[in-house]
Amino acid sequence: DTxxxxxxxxxxxxxxxxxxxxxxxxxxxxxxxxYRQTLGQGPEFLTYFxxxxxxxxxxxxxxxxxxxxxxxxxxxxxxxxxxxxxxAMYLCASSFGAxxxxxxxxxxxxxxxxx
Amino acid sequence: AQSVTQPDIxxxxxxxxxxxxxxxxxxxxxxxxxxxxxxxxxxxxLLLKYFSxxxxxxxxxxxxxxxxxxxxxxxxxxxxxxxSDAAEYFCALLSGGYQKVTFGIGTKLQVIP
Numbered sequence: 001d002t003x004x005x006x007x008x009x010x011x012x013x014x015x016x017x018x019x020x021x022x023x024x025x026x027x028x029x030x031x032x033x034x035y036r037q038t039l040g041q042g043p044e045f046l047t048y049f050x051x052x053x054x055x056x057x058x059x060x061x062x063x064x065x066x067x068x069x070x071x072x073x074x075x076x077x078x079x080x081x082x083x084x085x086x087x088a089m090y091l092c093a094s095s096f097g098a099x100x101x102x103x104x105x106x107x108x109x110x111x112x113x114x115x
Numbered sequence: 116a117q118s119v120t121q122p123d124i125x126x127x128x129x130x131x132x133x134x135x136x137x138x139x140x141x142x143x144x145x146x147x148x149x150x151x152x153x154x155x156x157x158x159x160x161l162l163l164k165y166f167s168x169x170x171x172x173x174x175x176x177x178x179x180x181x182x183x184x185x186x187x188x189x190x191x192x193x194x195x196x197x198x199s200d201a202a203e204y205f206c207a208l209l210s211g212g213y214q215k216v217t218f219g220i221g222t223k224l225q226v227i228p
Contacts, residue, residue: 004158033216040220040221041220041221042119042205042207042218042219042220042221043159043205043216043218044218045215045216045217048215056215091158091159093159103161103164104161104216105161106151106158106159106160107158108156108157108158109158
């Protein structure tokens with residue numbers, strides 16, 4: 001499978017714990033995005049990487065959230081001191097090419113449940 | 116700020132009937148618009164996109180969408196719906212220099228026999 005891969009697919013954690021998600025984009029895709037989708041809502045943009053550089057962060061990304069893409073390949077999203085409001089589907093997407101004429105391919109997401 | 120409105124949260128159609136899903140946008144410049152489909156437990160799949168040119172765009176799975184600048188709309192259509200089209204559909208708008216995409220709330224499509 002050469003699509004965007006996310007791990008784990010599901011995560012249940014207790015409030016206050018830290019969690020880390022991984023995203024493996026399509027090989028050679030230089031752009032990588034994280035989105036959050038809560039029940040009954042569309043995905044909301046969290047952050048964007050071009051290669052290893054994090055170029056944009058949403059105000060949704062509080063200081064408990066941190067994302068990295070150390071070598072410009074896979075990315076991790078860490079949530080510290082999780083809260084029940086963090087329960088959501090976290091989607092990763094990747095793309096390659098000029099800004100406006102390429103498709104972003106989405107992974108299947110990581111569903112986080114904070115209990 | 117940009118926004119995308121999908122006024123219909125849930126739509127039910129009979130198999131074989133035509134479909135139109137509504138999408139309105141607000142953006143200060145020329146919009147780049149998308150329709151995505153999401154099946155339960157799955158990621159988002161791009162159905163079609165509009166960047167410029169012909170305002171009627173064709174997509175996968177027999178879908179099409181028409182961009183109407185005067186109405187700030189980008190409605191999705193399909194002449195004959197199949198049971199496998201049951202899913203959630205998201206209209207989205209591209210803005211900014213980094214391909215930041217703003218999604219609508221989604222329209223859940225139910226197909227009945």
